[in-house]
Amino acid sequence: MMATVLFSCQTKTEVLPADLTSAKVAVSKALDAHWSAVKAKDADAVIALLTDDVLSCGTDSKEFWTKTEMYNNIRQMFADTSLRIDVTIDKREIRIAKDGNSAVAFEQMFMKPYSQKIPVRTVYHLVKINDHWQFDFTSVGFIPDNEDIGKLNKALE
Numbered sequence: 001m002m003a004t005v006l007f008s009c010q011t012k013t014e015v016l017p018a019d020l021t022s023a024k025v026a027v028s029k030a031l032d033a034h035w036s037a038v039k040a041k042d043a044d045a046v047i048a049l050l051t052d053d054v055l056s057c058g059t060d061s062k063e064f065w066t067k068t069e070m071y072n073n074i075r076q077m078f079a080d081t082s083l084r085i086d087v088t089i090d091k092r093e094i095r096i097a098k099d100g101n102s103a104v105a106f107e108q109m110f111m112k113p114y115s116q117k118i119p120v121r122t123v124y125h126l127v128k129i130n131d132h133w134q135f136d137f138t139s140v141g142f143i144p145d146n147e148d149i150g151k152l153n154k155a156l157e
Contacts, residue, residue: 018100027094027103027126030133039085041078047071050135051127057139059120086112090119101128108143118142 030049037045047067050056056065058073065073077083091108105124110116125137144152 018096018098020096020098020100023096023100023103023128024094026128027096027105027133028092030126030135031092031094031105031107031124034135035087035089039087041083041085043071043075043078046074051129054136054138056137057141059114059140059142083113102126103133115142118144118148 034046034049037049047070050067050070052067054067054070056070057063058065087109089107089109092105094103094105096103103124103126105126106121107124108119108121110118111120114120119142121141121143123137123139123141124135126133127136
């Protein structure tokens, strides 16, 4: 009985729900900042959007990069003056966690310097750190249409 009385007398702190709409806008701005930095070939700005323990998976099955490896790869890629980064996002979806502190997003596009026939899908996981959204996981993959899989398999024989 005493425990019930003590427990019921405790002040209850109310957890305010996260503003998921504002979080979605902020994540969208982080994605836009990423693409602005990529189009400007600004490796430092791209890397500033990443957590220290980011894992970035590239389009090749052997590409698993840490932050340092990603930085070195994109610096080298951006140094190529013939590279024209021509990307238009065809579809973007953002899902914010209920607590408002993490998000999953994906974008679909054609990366014209690499393929004008096979779309690319990039999947991101972002976390909110000190009111700033940062990427802690990215994965980029070509996503051929199902009807093209057979043609691709034949081409790889």
